[in-house]
Amino acid sequence: MEAQSLEFKRLLRFESFREAWCHYGYGTDQQELIQKEFHRIKGITYLDHAGTTLFPDSQIKEFYQDISRNVYGNPHSHNPSSRLTHDTVEHVRYRILEHFNTSPEEYSVIFTSGCTAALKLLADSFPWRTGSDGEPGSLLTYLTDNHTSVVGIRGVTAPLGVITLPVTPKDVESRAKNHPQNDAEAKKSEPTPHIFCYPAQSNFSGRKYPLSYVRGIQSRCLYPACDYEGRWLVLLDAASFVGCSPLDLREHPADFVPISFYKIFGFPTGLGALLVRNEVADMLRKGYFGGGTAAAYLAGENYFVPRSSVISRFEDGTVSFFDIISLHHAFDTLHRLTGSMVKIQNHTFGLAHYTYIVLSSLRHNNGEPVAQIYCDTEFQDPSTQGAILNFNLLDSHGNIIGYSQVDNLASLFNIHVRTGCFCNTGACQMFLGISNDQAKKNLQAGHVCGDNIDLIDGRPTGSVRISFGYMSTFEDCQEFLNFVVKCFVDKPLRLDQERLARLKVPVPLKDSSPCQPTAMPNAPLVHQEREQNSSPAPITGAYTEGTVSKPDQKAGEAYTLTNLFIYPIKSCAAFEVTEWPLGPRGLLYDREWMLVNENGVCLSQKREPRLCLIQPSICLATKVLSIHAPGMDTISIPLEMGEEKTVSTMACQSKVCGDRVQTVNCGEKISAWLSEFLGKPCRLIRQNPDFTRDMKMGSGQGNSPSALSLANEAQYLMINKTSVSLLQDQISKRQDESNGVKPFDIQELIHRFRANLVISGITPFEEDDWLDLTVGSTEFKVVGKCGRCQMIGIDQSTGTRTLEPLRSLSEFRNGKLTFGVYLAHKSLKNSSVLSAGSLIRSSMLK
Structure with missing residues (x-):
């Protein structure tokens, strides 16, 4: 056991990582970068960069200085401040195209609220053609490994009679035909337009699909384009890809490229773009027209002339120009901190590659694997695999551990992961073996996207995903792998020596030498093998859940109430009493107060565990709530709302479990006291006595709802x-x-x-x-x-x-x-x- 423990410790040393992959960081100390630019994540292992990456402090500071120095007006006006906005926005468009190695002569940038909005814009404006008189109509085709927002295009096309053709990744190349079409002749005949949609990178598994598909589909060499006449255009969903990888649109000229900028920079959110190849821009049509899109129109007659440029036609209303301006600083900061997207790709892939190596080698004491990894690649090459690792953890009997349990335990260690199906049902079904019928049965059993129902009849409904960003560190890998071993491995830990040897990870560790580029090691695919070893018996006790029946009990048998607790301040310490009156909402004064941050969001021990050290106590005789905390003088507030309102009459609204509740601010004095103790701004608020909140649980079947605190x-x-x-x-x-x-x-x-x-x-x-x-x-x-x-x-x-x-x-x-x-x-x-x-x-x- 001790030898295995030492072996694992050696494996988690930085030298082992450098043996497996030499590209790390950007020429400076990665920890210095974190301390300088991302100090807010101290103590946090953030592994959800595919959800959103993190922004550096200097990016926000530079943006703030910009908007503090300059006056930016509405770009639809012509005054100096408006011209400044217009010119800056146009410069940012150029920066975006430059980032993707193209130019305004080849592409147009249409700003949207995000990648999903860009996809919807395309769905609504594409010239879909329905079949008639024997003529085939347009086809909407997409890889089954696509994000929900891509598959959702069929919600627009299906009512139009457009045929939807889902395509598996295996079909694209296995059914290809090498007979490129004559594009010039195709344009003369105005063939039926079709769209093929595929992700540059799967947001589920991180697999990178070949960018060569773009030209292959456009020239009708690949399936399904090779089987269906017409003009084939390519929608390349780049949202997941561009966060950590370079995209060259000059070499791979996709017709439509939707992106979200928070995936690249972390800030701003709510801003994306649809990049449209100018050669196909005139195909797009739209019905609605908003401010700034009209060259001319009449209010009293159905007369409208759109603006000539595709950008002006599709950006309805005033764009989010401050967010767009912030992109200028985002590009500058990203380049200054990292140097290039190629360096980001190498850095992040190295972390994912190393984590894959170690995770795939972990074994329980009986030799059973600890993880089932869902991947199509062998994590050998950053051109085929992104910085995403998707998996489920297994117990020593080979049973999948529900992702909710993994998520809950990860949160205890301040490790931030993503769980579920990640808005990619197709990939989720494929990797987890969920049939269409089973997916429907899961819905009937109460499971919906995004919930915590992780296992149904012992089968998983989703998985766990970790993903890396340019600011991720080797220490993030260490924290995650240590967490897995500590929480989920039946000790003593075993390591798959053959796998480690094949992957060229030094075990035991050899003396490190100056880093030289190494060939990418070989590794097997999805780890589902099982060694035929005996497994330890499950934990048992006086009553084993689901296996031992409970002793017979006579209805009405007597028990005793041993302890009675109230929690005056939600998520703070308990106040134990021996006798206490009841009120209309429960125990009198129970959870009547709560702490909120500067944005009015309720604080809980999940994010602020030190709340448990705040000890409230109530004296009914003096009608006072006293609050104690280590190192602080005791502070008191009155129980009577009339006296409390003399301190502050400011009403506010907050949310508790999705319910909007009306509250009253308890004043600046107590807020300052609590802020000092927690080390961050917060306020104490109290439920408004005139506000009624109904309890949802138990209110059906003719029962009237109960009032809730x-x-x-x-x-x-x-x-x-x-x-x-x-x-x-x-x-x-x-x-x-x-x-x-x-x-x-x-x-x-x-x-x-x-x-x-x-x-x-x-x-x-x-x-x-x-x-x-x-x-x-x-x-x-x-x-x-x-x-x-x-x-x-x-x-x-x-x-x-x-x-x-x-x-x-x-x-x-x-x-x-x-x-x-x-x-x-x-x-x-x-x-x-x-x-x-x-x-x-x-x-x-x-």
């Missing part, structure tokens, strides 16, 4: 101490492998689940089956199970993050991250009070 889901959360004790046992069993991690105290576990009511039950998880219960004389209904996230991984006494209990809970409950049940009171008397020690009676589901 600032709590997420329900009025009360209840957990069973017996369930906590069982989970404690599971954690203790795992800690035999955890190198001396101290055992979990049961009270510490109770605090992590942040319940209002803690009961003493008889059987673990029996509360899951209860319909209702009575505590003392107060009746409650059970309205649902509580789904858990990475927040239970935060030690409520220190604010530190740990793997447990999330890992053991997920394994013990077969991936179901639920613990505890939500309650709502059935009826409420004016004098209703809950007391610790009260007897509880329940009724169970039959």
Whole structure:
């Protein structure tokens, strides 16, 4: 075990990375670049650059200085400030085309709100031709490995009668025919126009499709163009590709190229472009016309003459000129920091290549692989593979671990990944083996794009994706790989020596020498092999989820309320009481206040774990909320809203679990106190007493909705101490492998689940089956199970993050991250009070 551990440590040294790939950084210390330009990501391992990359500080500073020095007016006017805007925007268009090695003589840049808007613009304006009198109509063809926004073009074409032809990647070249057509003759006959759409880089797997497809389709040498007469045009979706790779449109003259700039620069968002080859620009037609697009029109007659240039015809209204101006500084900064897109490509590919090498070699103690990697390439060549790694993790029995569990645990380590299908259903189905029928059944089972239902009947609905950007570091790879080994490998770790040897990774490490370019190593494809080794038995306890039936219990059997907690400030520490009155929204004053940042967004321990150190307490006699925190003097605010409003009457709106709630600001004094403790601007707000928010859970089937405080889901959360004790046992069993991690105290576990009511039950998880219960004389209904996230991984006494209990809970409950049940009171008397020690009676589901 120790030898394997040392071997893995050697593998994670920078020298091993340089042996596998020599291109790293841009001639300066990469960590210095991070400290100078990206200091805000300190402590964060950001691995979602395919979602959006990060912008450097100097880019924003230079942009701010620009707009602070200059007056930019509406470019549709003719005054000096407007001319400055117009000229600057035109210069930026030139910079964009220069970046793609082309010119205004060859391409036009139409600004849009993003890549999706560019695709919609093309869908709406392309001269689709429907078939009639035996004449074939236009074809919309696309690779099945395309983003949703490309496939969505068929939403426009299908009602027009245009035929849609999905094409698999294998079809394009396997069915090719080498008989290029005569373009000059094709233009004379005005043939039917068709579009072939494909991604320069798959946003799912990172596979780079050959840019030579552009000319191959245009000349009708490749399928499907070789099988269908007409004029074939190419839509090259470059959004994922251009973030880390150079695109030469002079060599690969695609007809339409949609892009989003945040994929390249991180800022601005909400700005993209459709690059249109001038040779085909006149084909595009549009119906709607907005400000700036008309050469002339009449209001009282259906008369309209569009402007002559394709840009002016399609940029309706005033463009987002400040965002466009910021691109000038984005290009300058990117070039200054990196030198070129080729260097970015080499740097990011090297990180992905190395991570692939190590991840694919990891084995559980029984020899089973740790990851199933979804890829079409062997990560050998940056011209065929981008800086994206897509995978699912496997347990030692070969079962896929749900992506939600991986995401939750990654968040505990401040590792930012992406999960799901990434708006690419075609690639997701292909790699995960999801049939069309199965996809429809998943929908019927409640799974929709973007949710956290990661496994249905043990089969994955999505996967995990990591991706690198130009500011990514080798340390990011280290953090990620260490995370995988720590959280998901059954120890002792084993490494696939044959794979490492074939990939020329030095194990054990040899003395490093000056870096010389090395040939790209060979590696196998998708890792799905299984060694026929025995697997350890699953964790078992007094009650094993889904396998051992629960002991019989008589309905109405009595239990005890052992602990009673309120959380006056949402996401802050608990206040334990022995007796407490009930209000219309739950326990009186429970989650009535919350902290928000300077933008009014609710703060939670997921992003600010130190919130657990803020300790509120309430004195009902003096009607005061006191707040304590380490190193701070105690501060108090009144409970009575009338007195509070004398401090500040500013009303505000915030969101809690998607619900818009009306709140009242609690004043500058408490805001300054909290901002000082957290080290960032924040405010304390309180739910407006005149505002009513209805609880969604349990409101169906004739039940009237219950009023809700600032709590997420329900009025009360209840957990069973017996369930906590069982989970404690599971954690203790795992800690035999955890190198001396101290055992979990049961009270510490109770605090992590942040319940209002803690009961003493008889059987673990029996509360899951209860319909209702009575505590003392107060009746409650059970309205649902509580789904858990990475927040239970935060030690409520220190604010530190740990793997447990999330890992053991997920394994013990077969991936179901639920613990505890939500309650709502059935009826409420004016004098209703809950007391610790009260007897509880329940009724169970039959």
